[in-house]
Amino acid sequence: MSNWVEASVKEIVWWTDSLFSLIVNADVGPFKAGQFTKLSMMMDEKRIARAYSYVNAPSSPDLEFYLINVADGLLSQQLAKLKPGDTVMIESRASGFFTIDEIPASEQLFMLSTGTAIGPFLSILDQPDVWQQFKHITLVHGVRLNADLSYQAKIAQLQQQYPQLAYLPVVSREQAIVGLDGRITDRIADGTLFNHCNSTVSPQSTQFMICGNPQMVKDTSALLIKQGYTRNRRREPGQITVEQYW
Missing domain, CATH: 3.40.50.80 (Nucleotide-binding domain of ferredoxin-NADP reductase (FNR) module)
Structure with a gap:
């Protein structure tokens, strides 16, 4: 069962015209360094979700993800348009064994x-x-x-x-x-x-x-x-x- 919570966008850092970091704040469960979670947005009444690894240390209050804006990417195209203060949904529970x-x-x-x-x-x-x-x-x-x-x-x-x-x-x-x-x-x-x-x-x-x-x-x-x-x-x-x- 996915447990979606709201995340508030704090900052977007553009590294190149296609690479960016999304920094959000949200009340998520504890995770281990190396694990991933999911970000999602609603589009045409459908939830589009993708998995992204945490870039930040587990102790950091800022949750950071490193993304590529894929030309035909359903979600990345939308995430790339976010501005500080916008919201995105995040799965509160992390997954993965890359720890x-x-x-x-x-x-x-x-x-x-x-x-x-x-x-x-x-x-x-x-x-x-x-x-x-x-x-x-x-x-x-x-x-x-x-x-x-x-x-x-x-x-x-x-x-x-x-x-x-x-x-x-x-x-x-x-x-x-x-x-x-x-x-x-x-x-x-x-x-x-x-x-x-x-x-x-x-x-x-x-x-x-x-x-x-x-x-x-x-x-x-x-x-x-x-x-x-x-x-x-x-x-x-x-x-x-x-x-x-x-």
């Missing part, structure tokens, strides 16, 4: 994301408990264009707070100003992603969280499985934990 309490402790953690799927990782990194589980964390963000690398100030603040955090942009459609060119999968396949981070990775020392579009999640998982890693399951802990982003 660090589902992941075995390890020497290092690679967070592999594409596009707006960096959102849940920012929520997780905003929590001190992630650093009790991993000594080193590398946040990898795959995007098409350098301009799509949102949240730079937030990432810089997290790196100041936690010097053990490395950040690696991977840009596929133009030369990267910082980081690597190409796709995350290509850079894992040819070894440059780990070399660039000066990381020695192995199933004994490394965990991977993968969040992105279904094809990226599938391809990246397949590559890592070929390299000797296994999917993390409750009964059989492995090294690969995934979240499909639509």
Whole structure:
């Protein structure tokens, strides 16, 4: 059963002409960093709802979501028109198992994301408990264009707070100003992603969280499985934990 509550729009931050963050205030239930909820609006007497991950830390009173305004997106087109003071409906109960309490402790953690799927990782990194589980964390963000690398100030603040955090942009459609060119999968396949981070990775020392579009999640998982890693399951802990982003 969905439990919809009203959320008041506090702010909309436009990063590019299609990427934006929606910040709302609402009385929602507690959630774990990495979980998602649903936003909805009524259209022609029908409720249109979509799942979005929380970007904010669970302790924050501002609820933040990172979205792409999809050209034919029924809901994103409407959300993109919201102004401060408008209301949107939010599901008060969060869902999902893309949380660090589902992941075995390890020497290092690679967070592999594409596009707006960096959102849940920012929520997780905003929590001190992630650093009790991993000594080193590398946040990898795959995007098409350098301009799509949102949240730079937030990432810089997290790196100041936690010097053990490395950040690696991977840009596929133009030369990267910082980081690597190409796709995350290509850079894992040819070894440059780990070399660039000066990381020695192995199933004994490394965990991977993968969040992105279904094809990226599938391809990246397949590559890592070929390299000797296994999917993390409750009964059989492995090294690969995934979240499909639509």
